[in-house]
Amino acid sequence: MDYERLKQKLVVYSQSIGVDKLRITTADPFLSLKDRLIQQQERGYASGFEHPILDERVDPSLSLKEVRTIISIAVAYPSKLANAPKSEKGSRRGFFSRSSWGIDYHDVLNDRLKKIEQFLFVECGTVETVRMVDTGALSDRAVAERAGIGWSAKNTFIITPELGSYVFLGNILTTLPFPPDEPIEDLCGSCQKCIDACPTGALVEPGVLNAQACLSYQTQTKGFMPEEYRSKIGNHLYGWDTCQLVCPYNKNKDHHQHEEMKPDPEKVKPLLLPLLTMSNKTFKAEFGHMAGSWRGKKPIQRNAIIALAHYKEESALPTLLDLLIKDPRPVIRGTSAWAIGKISKSEKEEKALEDAKKNEQDENVLNEIEKGLSFIREKK
Ligand code: B12
Numbered sequence: 196m197d198y199e200r201l202k203q204k205l206v207v208y209s210q211s212i213g214v215d216k217l218r219i220t221t222a223d224p225f226l227s228l229k230d231r232l233i234q235q236q237e238r239g240y241a242s243g244f245e246h247p248i249l250d251e252r253v254d255p256s257l258s259l260k261e262v263r264t265i266i267s268i269a270v271a272y273p274s275k276l277a278n279a280p281k282s283e284k285g286s287r288r289g290f291f292s293r294s295s296w297g298i299d300y301h302d303v304l305n306d307r308l309k310k311i312e313q314f315l316f317v318e319c320g321t322v323e324t325v326r327m328v329d330t331g332a333l334s335d336r337a338v339a340e341r342a343g344i345g346w347s348a349k350n351t352f353i354i355t356p357e358l359g360s361y362v363f364l365g366n367i368l369t370t371l372p373f374p375p376d377e378p379i380e381d382l383c384g385s386c387q388k389c390i391d392a393c394p395t396g397a398l399v400e401p402g403v404l405n406a407q408a409c410l411s412y413q414t415q416t417k418g419f420m421p422e423e424y425r426s427k428i429g430n431h432l433y434g435w436d437t438c439q440l441v442c443p444y445n446k447n448k449d450h451h452q453h454e455e456m457k458p459d460p461e462k463v464k465p466l467l468l469p470l471l472t473m474s475n476k477t478f479k480a481e482f483g484h485m486a487g488s489w490r491g492k493k494p495i496q497r498n499a500i501i502a503l504a505h506y507k508e509e510s511a512l513p514t515l516l517d518l519l520i521k522d523p524r525p526v527i528r529g530t531s532a533w534a535i536g537k538i539s540k541s542e543k544e545e546k547a548l549e550d551a552k553k554n555e556q557d558e559n560v561l562n563e564i565e566k567g568l569s570f571i572r573e574k575k
């Protein structure tokens with residue numbers, strides 16, 4: 196079998212099924228990545244969303260015994276929203292970051308990867324493969340970097356010279372001996388716009404992210420959001436893109452070639468108030484197809500409450516008061532108490548918070564009620 200020719204055929208085929216870039220690397224272990232991952236953990240910089248078994252993260256043969264090469268693909272997504280509905284007093288809106296626009300990218304890339312697997316089966320007969328998109332053992336970025344999809348940038352993204360960093364990554368481990376591609380040059384140079392723009396200083400060094408301080412991570416947690424980040428997330432319901440938005444390699448990059456990635460303005464910038472009282476069933480029906488719903492309804496509702504506080508949206512007060520008393524989830528009761536204090540200056544809400552305090556058992560919620568009360572009293 197002429198694997199150089201097959202590779203060329205594969206590249207042409209991949210373009211016909213909506214893959215924007217395809218490169219191939221060896222199956223050698225990612226040795227330097229191991230130290231890096233250990234360091235991230237030791238410094239408390241890991242998010243906890245990473246695959247937990249270190250050896251599996253760096254050794255492809257633990258995912259596929261006879262692996263010879265890894266195919267890395269990039270699929271580009273849009274960055275600009277046309278016809279964005281306005282967020283106005285009385286009808287405030289939240290915002291889902293770009294990685295959650297359209298249909299969940301895990302589904303979109305897995306669809307492309309399955310087609311590539313099928314292509315390889317037809318061409319080669321016997322071949323073993325393992326697909327990975329985001330949730331696999333390997334680091335998608337480390338694979339893409341070594342395969343030459345893009346360089347590993349100071350904002351930790353894989354940036355492709357052609358498409359910028361607005362690309363999702365996926366891999367197929369194969370038992371085929373394709374000739375590998377080479378990594379490409381790092382083009383960040385002396386720029387450090389992303390590091391300067393990060394509102395929390397989460398990019399602690401070039402290429403090193405303290406994920407715990409990253410606002411993308413903070414929007415995805417299920418517990419109480421630490422106070423210091425609440426004022427920073429603004430109206431963001433899921434994810435964060437500042438370190439991509441400021442990057443010169445993303446200037447004028449807005450990819451609309453994939454129908455599945457097309458953002459629905461009403462979903463990407465949804466009204467906040469209806470989210471607060473939405474049933475699980477409706478949430479699933481409305482937002483279940485989006486990558487940003489992977490943690491369920493609670494973090495999105497918590498962030499929606501914080502967004503309403505950010506807007507000081509008085510029309511939200513009755514709903515927030517209701518949640519404070521009736522919602523079974525401490526995070527929602529507590530965040531509502533905090534938001535009520537941020538929004539209101541009136542004795543009515545002060546009294547409601549005092550009443551709620553008498554019936555509340557949860558320490559964390561009580562703490563948030565105290566904060567809410569002090570915000571109202573400070574305004575007097
Ligand atoms: C955990 C995770 C997160 C965490 C932590 C992110 C991080 N930077 O580590 C959180 C929740 C914060 C997050 C946020 C986002 N994520 Co995320 N995430 C992941 C996940 C599941 C694992 C990443 C990981 O292991 N990180 C640990 C670090 C240490 O390793 P790494 O970045 O994978 O590998 C690099 C470093 O190790 C570095 N390196 C190696 N050795 C050395 C040595 C030195 C000295 C230095 C400086 C660096 C260095 O080089 C490697 C290659 O670039 C991957 C999917 C996957 N399975 O890989 C997606 C992934 C990285 N996420 C992705 C996306 C889209 C996002 C968001 C944009 C979503 C959003 N809009 O909010 C943000 C971006 C935030 C950011 N600046 O990274 C994409 C990135 C695509 C791209 N073009 O780079 C991925 C690849 C998913 C995918 N399949 O497309 N994510």
Ligand code: SF4
Nearest residue numbers: 348349383386389442
């Ligand atoms: S903003 Fe500058 S330093 Fe940061 S990733 Fe882009 S080019 Fe690199």
